[in-house]
Amino acid sequence: MRNISKRFPGVKAVDHVDLVVEKGMIHALLGENGAGKTTLMNILYGLYQPDEGEIFINQQKVHITSPKEAIKHGIGMVQQHYALAGALSVWENIILGVESTKGLLLDQKQVLNQIAEISERYKLAVNPSTPVWQISVGSQQRVEIIKALYRQVGILILDEPTAVLTPQEVDDLFHTLKCFVEQGLTIILITHKLREVLSVADRISVLKDGRIVGTYQRDEVDEQFLSKKMVDRTVTKSFSRESLPAETKPVAEMQNISVLNDKRLKAIKNLSLKVFPGEILGIAGVDGNGQKELAEALIGVRPLTGKIFFNQFDITAISTKERIARGISFVAEDRHKQALALDMGVDENLVLTDINKKKFSSKGWVNWKAVKKHALEMMQDFSIKTPSCKTKARSLSGGNQQKIVLAREITRNPKFLIAVQPTRGLDIGATEVIHKYLMDQRNKGCAILLISTELDEIMCLSDRIAVIFEGEITGQVRIESAKVEEIGYWMTNNWAREVK
Known part of the structure; x- marks a missing residue:
């Protein structure tokens, strides 16, 4: 890629970038949210057209106008937010857009055999007949990878x-991925996880403000060097953990709750947990083991059996609106579908849960001056990078979108905060900021239920850890006694032990 540039309203996302990716290598792209990594790859994949620059594949100049053209040139992409049709089955999603070798007819048996062969060869287990809307996020990722491999x-x-x-x-x-490379495949890896980059990448390019600030061989760099290149500072991985008075009464208590998933099967099975003031209870586990259903039941958008208590008051039957009014905040797993109105401005998103308060509205009329003042304060306090408070949420980077959600939920001064995958897909700089927000709330006495598949995140922030497997708690441990190997066993239910 030579001299590639791309502008959006109010921002230059990619600024005269030169990128050389050698065949048969794993090339990692690192950078803060908004640095231009994904935009650059969306240009290579044909989702965006560059304002300037040229693309060469095997020394041949190509003009890629769409993903279909990219696939013809042998380029596939698995997006951070998956592009799957929820109503279709796994196998239908995989072949969607592929021309049949039998004209108008489709050899379903041949398709299923090819999918099974790819799944087995690369250990990417999926059930081809299951509708995509019914499978976990982790399974959806495997479908996207198989979808690309199916297109060779x-x-x-x-x-x-x-x-x-x-x-x-x-x-x-x-x-x-290393097997792919041995077979001649070229991998471009966009990630924020430095440890993983250093363990798998052959070459690493760092982007900042739309420009490449350096390309390095793996053995030339370490985590500290790369983090400074990305964010111009040393990233903190430990936080001040204040000792709060021991509390005997929990803020939130779940008593023998059971919850059904979208297939009407039990996702949560007779689960009981307590969360105390000034502590972070981390829920660790493989994605798809009931975390989503647990969070949705706690905030009141999914029915359950059993009891939920908040400050000793039974909230099992009350509405989501009332739970929020009582002091429960919720950071949803999918910020695009559950936490943000993407076509609304930053200012509107920051007051979504509080728009009916007298501060922002009266007798059906919105006080836009107060909304703007509040938005500008939050943008300053939470370092939300946006051209304007009126900028649509969908045009911001993932990190800035998540800061909007955290700013809205935290500034309500909640007594109980449910945070589901709060840093999913974010770079190290944005992750550090989100972690600091959560720890600050913990130190103020907020009870936090942290649900995350990022084990490093759970280990970094939690006071206690509970591991969930197939909707049941298979182990609990205090952070000072926690061992990654033991938690890994609990995550697959190889053994169970509870530390009270």
């Missing part, structure tokens, strides 16, 4: 591919 691509772009994987699954994926 030679260059595979992966955008934050390990965001939903356990440490063991990450190891398996990286083993698979």
Whole structure:
């Protein structure tokens, strides 16, 4: 890619970038949210057209106008937010857009055999007949990878591919990627996880403000060097953990709750947990083991059996609106679908849950002056980077979108905060900021339920850790006694032990 530039309203996302990716290598792209990594790869994949610059594949100049053209040139991409049709089955999604070899007829048996062969060869387990809307986020990622491999691509772009994987699954994926490379495939890896980059990448390019600030061989750099290149500072991985008075009464208590998933099967099975003031209870586990259903039941958007208490008051039957009014905040797993109105401005998103308060509206009329003042204060306090408070949320980077959600939920001064995958897909700079917000709330006495598939995140922030497997708690441990190996066993239910 030579002299590539791309502008959007109010921002130059890619600024005269030169990128050389050698065949048969794993090339990592690092950078803060908004640095231009994904935009650059979206240009290579034909989703965006460059304002300037040229693209060469195997020394031949190409003009890629669409993903279909990119696939013809042997380029596939697995996006951070998956592009799957929820109403279709796994196998239908995989072949969507592929021309049949039998004209108008489709050889379903041949398709299923090819999918089974790819799944087995690369250990990417999926059920081809299951509708996509019924499978977990982790399974959706595997479908996207198989979808690209089915098209026999030679260059595979992966955008934050390990965001939903356990440490063991990450190891398996990286083993698979190395096998790809041995067979001549070229991998471009967009990720914020420095440790993973240093374990798997052959070359590393760092982007900042739309420009490449350096390209390095793996053995030339370390984590500290790369983090400084990305964010111009040393990133903090430990936080001040204030000792608060021991509390005997929990803020939130779940008593023998059971919750059904979208298939009407039990996702949560007789689960009981307590969360105390001034503590972070981390829920660790492989994605798809009931975390989503647990969070949705707690905030009141999914029915349950059993009891939920908030400050000793039974809230099992009350509405989501009333739970929020009582002091419960919720950071949803999918910020695009559950936490943001993407076509509304930053200012509107920052007051979504509080728009009916007298501060912002009266007798059906919105006080836009107060909304703007509040938005500008939040943008300043939470370092939300946006051209204007009126900028649509969908045009911001993932990190800035998540800052909007955290700013809105935290400034309500909640007594109980449910945070689900709060840093999914974010770079180290944005992750550090989100972690600081959560720890500040903990130190103020807020009870926090942190649900994350990022084991490093759970270990960094939690006071206690509970591991969930198939909707049941298989182990609990205090952070000072926690061992990654033991938690890994609990995540697959190889054994169970509870530390009270």
